[in-house]
Amino acid sequence: MTTAHRPTFDPAVGKEAQRGPAYHQRLLPAHTQLKFRKPGQGGDAAAEVRDLRAELLQAEAAHFAKKNGGSSAAIEDVQSSTSTAKRQLENGSAEDDEDSEAKRRRILEETRDIDADSDDAGESDSSDDDSDDDEDETAELQRELEKIKRERAEKREQEERERLAAEEAEREHDIALGNPLLNAKSDFNVKRRWDDDVIFKNQARGTEDKGKKEFVNDLLRSDFHKKFMSKYVR
Numbered sequence: 001m002t003t004a005h006r007p008t009f010d011p012a013v014g015k016e017a018q019r020g021p022a023y024h025q026r027l028l029p030a031h032t033q034l035k036f037r038k039p040g041q042g043g044d045a046a047a048e049v050r051d052l053r054a055e056l057l058q059a060e061a062a063h064f065a066k067k068n069g070g071s072s073a074a075i076e077d078v079q080s081s082t083s084t085a086k087r088q089l090e091n092g093s094a095e096d097d098e099d100s101e102a103k104r105r106r107i108l109e110e111t112r113d114i115d116a117d118s119d120d121a122g123e124s125d126s127s128d129d130d131s132d133d134d135e136d137e138t139a140e141l142q143r144e145l146e147k148i149k150r151e152r153a154e155k156r157e158q159e160e161r162e163r164l165a166a167e168e169a170e171r172e173h174d175i176a177l178g179n180p181l182l183n184a185k186s187d188f189n190v191k192r193r194w195d196d197d198v199i200f201k202n203q204a205r206g207t208e209d210k211g212k213k214e215f216v217n218d219l220l221r222s223d224f225h226k227k228f229m230s231k232y233v234r
Contacts (some may be wrong), residue, residue, distance in 0.1 A: 037043040039050070195201060216222050 039048070213223060219225055
């Protein structure tokens with residue numbers, strides 16, 4: 001049985017709980033630290049040139065020194081050794097560049113002599129090649145001329161065949177339809193108009209242009225007014 005209809009004489013009372021001060025989450029302090037640009041985000045930090053290889057070697061050496069239980073002095077020695085190794089690598093690369101420059105000069109001098117010898121031999125070969133090219137060009141021209149002559153002859157023969165065929169067709173047409181007595185479709189009646197013997201012709205000319213009279217509810221545009229004005233005023 002429900003008790004919703006019954007009055008509440010003793011309403012429920014909450015217990016007193018020990019609570020501290022309550023704050024909304026948006027009232028809590030936020031953004032308490034300033035953000036600075038990091039390398040790769042532009043600014044002064046990105047302008048510095050970093051040696052990633054040296055940093056990696058230094059980090060690895062420090063890691064292994066710490067892992068093996070080395071002291072801080074040993075770690076500093078490792079860092080200094082990595083920097084010296086870096087300088088040695090840079091010096092070695094510079095020396096390699098110098099050696100490569102000397103090698104390039106020597107190779108250029110050797111190739112210059114080889115090119116001079118090959119030019120002398122190439123002149124004689126070029127003269128032979130020129131003569132062969134001239135012969136090939138003349139042979140090609142001869143073939144082109146023969147091809148043009150053959151095409152013209154074929155064209156003349158085709159035109160002659162077409163002309164003979166047209167003459168033969170015209171002759172057969174004249175033979176078949178030239179004699180009107182043998183042609184059943186010929187009509188010997190004289191074609192005349194029905195009004196050739198009439199004395200007065202064209203009596204109804206101009207009657208087709210007359211339009212039907214229509215009522216116009218305007219005295220100035222009525223047919224009577226137009227006729228009157230054209231007859232007595234104009």
